[in-house]
Amino acid sequence: xxxxxxxxxxxxxxxxxxxxxxPKQLYYKGEWQEDIFTNCLAVVGSRQMTSYxxxxxxxxxxxxxxxxxxxxxxxxxxxxxxxxxxxxxxGGKTIAVMPCGIDLIHPEYQQDLYGEILKNNGLVISEYEGxxxxxxxxxxxxxxxxxxxxxAVLVVEAGEKSGSLITANYARKFKRKxxxxxxxxxxxxxxxxxxxxxxxxxxxxxxKDILDYYPADCRxxxxxxxxxxxxxxxxxxxxxxxxxxxxxxxxxDVLARTFEMPVSxxxxxxSLMQLQGLIKQEGNKYYVN
Amino acid sequence: MLVKVASAxxxxxxxxxxxxEVNVASRGLPAFDIVGLPDxxxxxxxxxxxxxxxxxxxxxxxxxxxxxxxPADIPKEGASYDxxxxxxxxxxxxxxxxxxxxxxxxxxxxxxxxxxxxxxxxLALFAKEAGFKNIFVPKDSANEAAVIKGINxxxxxxxxxxxxxxxxxxxxxxxxxxVDEKTPGVCVEAEFDMAEILGQEQAKRAMEIAxxxxxxxxxxxxxxxxxTMLARALPGILPLLADEESLEVTKIYSxxxxxxxxxxxxxxxxxxxxxxxxxxxxxxGGGQRPPPxxxxxxxxxxxxxxxxxxxxxxxxxxxxxxxxxxQLTISRAKERVKxxxxxxxxxxxxxxxxxYLNHPKKACICSLRQIKKxxxxxxxxxxxxxxxxxxxxxxxxxxxxxxxxxSEFLEPSEKIRQRVTQARNIQRxxxxxxxxxxxxxxKNPQVKKYCNLSKPAEQILQxxxxxxxxxxxxxxKMIKVARTIADLExxxxxxxxxxxxxxxxxxxxxxx
Numbered sequence: 001x002x003x004x005x006x007x008x009x010x011x012x013x014x015x016x017x018x019x020x021x022x023p024k025q026l027y028y029k030g031e032w033q034e035d036i037f038t039n040c041l042a043v044v045g046s047r048q049m050t051s052y053x054x055x056x057x058x059x060x061x062x063x064x065x066x067x068x069x070x071x072x073x074x075x076x077x078x079x080x081x082x083x084x085x086x087x088x089x090x091g092g093k094t095i096a097v098m099p100c101g102i103d104l105i106h107p108e109y110q111q112d113l114y115g116e117i118l119k120n121n122g123l124v125i126s127e128y129e130g131x132x133x134x135x136x137x138x139x140x141x142x143x144x145x146x147x148x149x150x151x152a153v154l155v156v157e158a159g160e161k162s163g164s165l166i167t168a169n170y171a172r173k174f175k176r177k178x179x180x181x182x183x184x185x186x187x188x189x190x191x192x193x194x195x196x197x198x199x200x201x202x203x204x205x206x207x208k209d210i211l212d213y214y215p216a217d218c219r220x221x222x223x224x225x226x227x228x229x230x231x232x233x234x235x236x237x238x239x240x241x242x243x244x245x246x247x248x249x250x251x252x253d254v255l256a257r258t259f260e261m262p263v264s265x266x267x268x269x270x271s272l273m274q275l276q277g278l279i280k281q282e283g284n285k286y287y288v289n
Numbered sequence: 290m291l292v293k294v295a296s297a298x299x300x301x302x303x304x305x306x307x308x309x310e311v312n313v314a315s316r317g318l319p320a321f322d323i324v325g326l327p328d329x330x331x332x333x334x335x336x337x338x339x340x341x342x343x344x345x346x347x348x349x350x351x352x353x354x355x356x357x358x359x360p361a362d363i364p365k366e367g368a369s370y371d372x373x374x375x376x377x378x379x380x381x382x383x384x385x386x387x388x389x390x391x392x393x394x395x396x397x398x399x400x401x402x403x404x405x406x407x408x409x410x411x412l413a414l415f416a417k418e419a420g421f422k423n424i425f426v427p428k429d430s431a432n433e434a435a436v437i438k439g440i441n442x443x444x445x446x447x448x449x450x451x452x453x454x455x456x457x458x459x460x461x462x463x464x465x466x467x468v469d470e471k472t473p474g475v476c477v478e479a480e481f482d483m484a485e486i487l488g489q490e491q492a493k494r495a496m497e498i499a500x501x502x503x504x505x506x507x508x509x510x511x512x513x514x515x516x517t518m519l520a521r522a523l524p525g526i527l528p529l530l531a532d533e534e535s536l537e538v539t540k541i542y543s544x545x546x547x548x549x550x551x552x553x554x555x556x557x558x559x560x561x562x563x564x565x566x567x568x569x570x571x572x573x574g575g576g577q578r579p580p581p582x583x584x585x586x587x588x589x590x591x592x593x594x595x596x597x598x599x600x601x602x603x604x605x606x607x608x609x610x611x612x613x614x615x616q617l618t619i620s621r622a623k624e625r626v627k628x629x630x631x632x633x634x635x636x637x638x639x640x641x642x643x644x645y646l647n648h649p650k651k652a653c654i655c656s657l658r659q660i661k662k663x664x665x666x667x668x669x670x671x672x673x674x675x676x677x678x679x680x681x682x683x684x685x686x687x688x689x690x691x692x693x694x695x696s697e698f699l700e701p702s703e704k705i706r707q708r709v710t711q712a713r714n715i716q717r718x719x720x721x722x723x724x725x726x727x728x729x730x731x732k733n734p735q736v737k738k739y740c741n742l743s744k745p746a747e748q749i750l751q752x753x754x755x756x757x758x759x760x761x762x763x764x765x766k767m768i769k770v771a772r773t774i775a776d777l778e779x780x781x782x783x784x785x786x787x788x789x790x791x792x793x794x795x796x797x798x799x800x801x
Binding site for chain 2: 047048051077078107109159186187188189251252253256257262263264265267268269270271272274275281283284
């Protein structure tokens with residue numbers, strides 16, 4: 001059985017530091033390499049992720065993971081899963097901390113992601129053995145491991161009663177850095193974030209804010225620069241659309257109204273721009289890629 | 290004395306000739322019997338006939354009367370045999386001559402008058418095929434029968450009038466066929482005008498394309514976004530039925546008994562919106578003497594399924610084959626009935642159980658599992674048969690009403706209908722002898738034959754196939770939709786703009 005006890009030398013240092021709460025043993029799947037724990041960032045957030053949250057995770061986590069920082073999260077759907085996915089896509093390392101026995105995949109329908117994590121030198125860990133089913137109290141307890149493993153915690157979208165706030169609390173208790181992604185104050189998913197901001201969490205606006213917190217030598221991998229837009233020649237209208245979308249994502253109806261043109265023609269333009277990779281569609285809104 | 294009167298029995302959309310043999314025996318105890326597998330309505334016919342004859346001031350023969358409905362092994366149902374039976378008895382009672390090559394059909398009232406009877410149009414069609422010259426039908430059903438040219442349709446009001454006609458005292462004037470052509474153009478009335486709907490430009494455009502090409506369309510959006518309003522506005526942009534289509538539709542409605550008294554050809558495309566508690570028999574058709582179901586009643590029109598995901602899966606799955614073939618055969622132990630069902634499916638659904646997925650203001654409270662389960666209620670094969678998938682995002686009415694009034698986006702339905710009609714005409718000309726009317730009906734070889742993709746348009750489609758992971762069937766759908774968009778513009782070839790716009794209506798995944 002794959003098990004690391006707290007007496008073991010390989011037991012992550014940072015996690016040990018949380019004191020009495022540190023799990024006595026960790027069960028794991030995958031290959032246990034100590035260096036995966038050196039520079040960890042916990043990424044947590046709402047299960048009901050909005051398209052804004054998804055974009056932020058994709059943008060920030062990709063860059064952070066590509067810089068060689070391990071992304072730790074709780075394998076839930078929503079922000080957790082998006083963070084794991086983004087880390088894998090960037091070719092980075094990621095650790096999933098399960099709220100259930102090590103033999104269970106929870107949620108079960110994410111088994112593809114589970115397989116991907118293990119295939120790409122990632123780790124799945126849990127303090128529970130066998131096929132112990134997740135219960136209401138195992139989720140918050142799992143969060144202390146997520147926070148305990150990481151030098152910093154990044155919260156992306158959290159509602160008023162989000163479980164991410166529990167992770168944030170642990171981060172404060174363990175004296176870890178707490179980053180938050182600011183969101184629109186009108187969104188339900190920003191209420192928890194606003195609370196954290198008021199309590200003194202650090203807002204971030206780019207991956208650099210996080211990377212600066214980590215030692216420079218961890219950046220073993222080359223950072224992926226976002227694709228430059230001017231590879232393609234945009235005509236006047238396309239450029240105007242891009243300029244507008246850069247400020248705010250928008251629906252096709254709104255775009256047609258703004259540029260005062262028939263929606264059929266706007267549809268044609270947007271399809272072509274999408275095919276060229278200039279913009280992308282999520283839900284029913286368009287974004288600049 | 291034995292008298293034979295011709296009538297017909299209705300099975301599905303077909304008619305079978307029935308000989309009504311009436312024998313008034315000169316000997317035997319007075320009696321009145323009907324044989325030849327009559328159902329309850331036919332058996333009760335004797336009470337109606339007897340009273341109706343008495344009400345017409347004719348003495349009912351107090352003799353042994355036997356009525357045989359031949360061929361004897363076909364079950365007879367409905368009240369349409371009242372008139373032939375009465376005519377047979379009258380012929381002996383007042384010894385008058387029944388005109389040759391005549392069919393009698395209709396339900397009697399106790400006062401001797403005739404009531405509106407379902408199936409008059411089918412009867413007229415049968416009469417023409419079988420070589421009859423005259424048909425006698427209730428006055429209220431005569432308009433319907435008069436649609437068929439080449440036979441004399443006599444609108445009969447009551448038995449007295451009929452007797453006068455037989456005796457030559459006062460002839461019933463036969464209806465001249467094609468009366469309906471003189472009736473003024475029927476106006477399609479929709480609950481809403483497209484101009485009343487603020488915002489939703491793309492959804493309206495998609496409705497226009499769907500109407501023009503007869504494409505199936507799925508509207509997905511939060512509660513209150515305007516899905517139902519859009520759907521209810523659809524009849525206003527549909528063109529009237531052409532002669533051929535109109536006859537097809539009227540036949541089905543005639544069989545279902547849904548043509549109002551005095552009604553003639555149906556010109557307005559049907560719009561059916563069954564509730565989601567509909568049974569599969571109600572939707573598809575079936576039962577002992579299978580009447581047409583909702584999908585057949587929506588033939589050449591629209592079948593609107595609101596709350597698509599709430600329909601039982603089995604009911605939706607049953608629509609798969611008719612959606613593909615445009616017709617269905619209902620097979621039961623004793624009979625097989627074929628009904629056409631070439632309808633345009635208009636479905637509307639919420640994106641998730643709570644309805645607020647991707648809503649800008651309200652948070653969705655569904656878990657991913659719930660959302661997936663909800664979306665899985667409609668199977669892939671059904672979704673695959675829907676050409677246009679469209680989002681109906683919630684709109685801020687207050688903001689819109691201020692800066693959108695009088696803008697060019699608010700086109701009235703009538704204007705859209707003109708474009709749709711034009712596109713339909715182009716399609717009709719193109720498909721001349723293919724026995725199809727719209728782009729949506731095209732099968733693989735026809736797509737190859739009629740959908741000229743310009744080289745760049747083809748490249749775009751291929752690119753999109755890779756980018757959006759389109760299935761082979763989705764490819765075909767995109768081409769069909771692009772064909773309709775080109776038709777709306779009057780363009781013979783499918784160019785880049787048409788293809789690119791068609792891509793807007795591809796199915797999208799709704800995962801959060």
